[in-house]
Each structure stands twice: as structure tokens, then as C-alpha cells.
Amino acid sequence: MKRTKIKDLLNAVEGEVLVKGWVRTRRDSKGGFSFLEINDGSCLRNIQVIADHSIPNYSSIEKKMTTGSCISVYGKLVASQGKGQNKEVQAITIDVYGPSPVDYPLQKKRHSFEFLREIAHLRPRTNTFGAVMRVRNQLAYSIHQFFQKKGFVYLNTPIVTTSDCEGAGDMFQVTTLDILNPKCVDGKIDYSLDFFGEKTFLTVSGQLEGEIFSMALSDIYTFGPTFRAENSNTSRHLAEFWMVEPEMAFYDLDDNMDLAEEFIKFLLSEVMENCAEDMEFFNKRIDTTKLETLKNIIDNQFERLTYSDAIRQLKKSSEAFTYPVEWGLSLQAEHERFLSEKVFKKPVIVFNYPEKIKSFYMKLNEGGETVRAMDVLLPNLGEIIGGSQREENYEVLLERMKDKDLNPEKYWWYLDLRKFGSAPHSGFGLGFERMVQFVTGMDNIRDVIPFPRTPKHAKF
């Protein structure tokens, strides 16, 4: 007989079924039977199994069916006699695949997320992590759906790269050299002997390579791992995270912002529709305003304002900021939070930032003071998207690279895109884990990725 997943079992017709999963909790009745709650991760809910002590091998498996053990139950799906569940399985036979001794760390009690991080190999068996991972999966699926429906081409950009000055932060070096005894020339390591014949790193962004393909296939998107060697110790940063980076030919900044807004709204509505049970759980246990917040975001326009207007808004407020508010200075987290949480109380897109505080590849506005950059800020989370229209003018781009002390020779191919058939184009990057964080309401980004990599932590 084929095994039925619990998710399907809860809607199945009554009759004989085969259920397999892990015991969450067990309650013994002296009426001669036990209640076993089984979970197989297919959904948040458990199925209750009634194990009558008269079933054939009961005495031999009784001690093994403890919290955490894995069992297979063949039985009858029937209407429940008790309250709390509609259906339950009356066991006919039970096999124990793997018992779970008393030192099983996940006992039937509340555990802190900090503790669960130390047992990352077992935490997927908790309600919260099961729900997080199902939502994460839905988001990944919806990302592909969104772009595929629009005719975007999914592109895999390289993970090993030679670009060491993309300006997106410190990079992890990739090498096969003997680090204790590298061959040197003139006191410097001879990278011509390294695996790739030159110094290589893990990517901090697939954007520049993405632009290459948008200048051929029009609309592309990447969705892959990204690495930053920053010594960041916050609830919003990982050294290894997943990023979604669409790049669109013939999009200006307005088109770019439209796409970003539509994208976020699509993801939120898909999750609410397809992960209703898990979202109810988050709304009950993690953040009681979550569903209301998500619905409001879906139903309302994002606020869009220029950097200059943002500065004006901040200046006229009576809020006491720690950092100064002045045109030309970066917006600090406290400023961004103030705008999205206090002033507008919804997602905010700030655009047209000062040229001096943004990257070389962003398109210069007329007047040369600002660039067509945009950040999408979510209440209680902060920056989830950073993007821009790209500079497509060869001469302007070259000048900007020189201004920012970049070596144009290293970017010869990037400049070539402007030399041969250049086109206006735009793109953005969305932090996938931050999206999972926002949707679920989980406070720490380390609790929305299966195996978090942070400074001093690469276990599992």
C-alpha cells in the first residue's frame, strides 16, 4: 500500500491508509490505548493515531514510540471521537523505523531559537521551522512563476569571479594555493600559479554578468547564492545568502520601480493563498499583526519619493535622530525606519540618490548631482531591494569609473556593452532571506535559512 502524506490525509475519504512520520507527542490512556501525534512535514498539522494495546506487536514497540521516533502506521482513517481534530487513524499495525532515546534534544516543550540554531540538524522538525521552510519554498517557486509568466529568462551567473572591485563589499577568496607556502614573485603571491591563473573570489552579485545577457535576451533574472565577507553581526545579514536579480533591457527607473512593486505584491499574495495554514501560525505565534500588514501592502500603493524629498521630510520632523540629516549624506537605518514606519506606515521607495554615495554603474541624472537609484524599504525590516537604471553612455560611464578610482581595463567587457549596441536598461537585487523574514515575521535572518553562515559560524 502506498503511503499517504498527512496533508492529503486530512482531506481524504475514510478507509484504510498508510501513514509515515515522526512522533511529536504521545499520551497514554489506561483505557488500553495510546494517542500518538504524527507529523511528516507535509503540513503544519499532525495526524492523531490511536494505538490500541491489543495490536499485534504492541509490547515490543511500546517503549520505542517516544517523542522524536519515526514510525509507519497502517490503519483506518475514521471520524474522531474526541474534540480537536476531525479525523484520526485507528492503527491496525505499527512499525518503528527509528526509535528516539530519551536524550532527544527536542522534547515537547518550547525551545528558544538560539538553542535550536545549535541543533540545526534537528530544528526542521519543529512547527516553526517546518512552517518557515514551506513558506520559503513557496516564495522560491513564486519568484520563478512571476518572471517566467513575464517571459524573463532564468540565468545562472558565475559563483567564482575575478571581479574584485564591484563595490558591494569584502569578498571571500577562492584559491588552491598552499596558503602556508605560496610561491612569490617580488614579495607578492604569484597568482599565475593559482587554479584559474589569477586571483579569484566568490561572487557578491551577478548583476554585471546579468547585464550582459539582458543586452541580448532583453529580460533575465538570476536567483542564486551570494557571498559577502563582511564582519556583520546583525539579525539581517548573512555571509552566504540568496539573491534575486532581474535585469531588463529598455526599462527606465520608473519601469524598474513598477516591476519591484508588482513583484513584492505578487509574492505576498501567493504566499497568503498557498500557505494559509502556516501563515495563520505565524500570525498567532510570531507576529499578531502579520496578516493584516501583508494584506495592506497588497492592497495599497507603495509610497515613492525622491531622496531630496525624503531629506525634506526628515528635516521637518521633530524626531530626535542620532545621525545628522543633510542632503548628500546616506540615509541611516533610523531615517529609513522613520519614513516607512512613522511617516507613511507602508513600503517606501526612495529614488534619485546623490551621485557621490552610490555605485559607478548607476545612470547619472541631468545636472549630474543624482543617479537613478532606488531602494525599497519595508516597515520593521528596512531595505529589501536595491536597484537602479544603469548608465548606458560609454563616455559617462568611463568618467564615473575614473572618478571612483576604478580601473577601466578590468571592466573592458562591461564597457563594451556600451560600445556595441548599448541600450537603456535597469535592474534590482532582492534579498531572498529578507523576504522570507518579512513574510514570516521571524526576527533573525539566521532562522529563515536552513544553514546560516555568519562570522565564526559555518557548522553543519
Add this chain to the structure above:
RNA sequence: UCCGGUGUGGCGCAAUGGUAGCGCAAUCGACUGUUAAUCGAUGUGUUAGAGGUUCGAGUCCUCUCACCGGAGCCA
């Protein structure tokens, strides 16, 4: 990396410089179509590590490590 905080049974926490306790979980028993079951009993400690002050340190001092919160960097 900077600022602040924390580190004590399996887990969550308490203990004025003076005998290390409580709750949960676990184990055993009682009771029950139970459901975060209930009731009773039982066991559980190199107080993160190293050094120092003191008659005496979980508590005070120094250093190291880890974790948490905030900041910076960013997604």
C-alpha cells in the same frame, strides 16, 4: 568592527561575597477518548574558559571565547 548585555542541571531562568534553587522536559507510578493532558514521586551541576582579589567567589577584577540586542556595511 564599535557600543551595550548575557553565559548556572537536557531546556528556560533564580540565588546581598557565606550550604547552588525553581519551572519545564525526562524517568517511575496513579488517573483519564486524551490533545501544551492532569496528579504524585525520583534523578540531574567542573556556575563558558584561564588567571587574580578574599578566610570564603556563581557573585568582585583582568584576559579569552561564545551568544543576544543595537549600530556600521548592505540584500
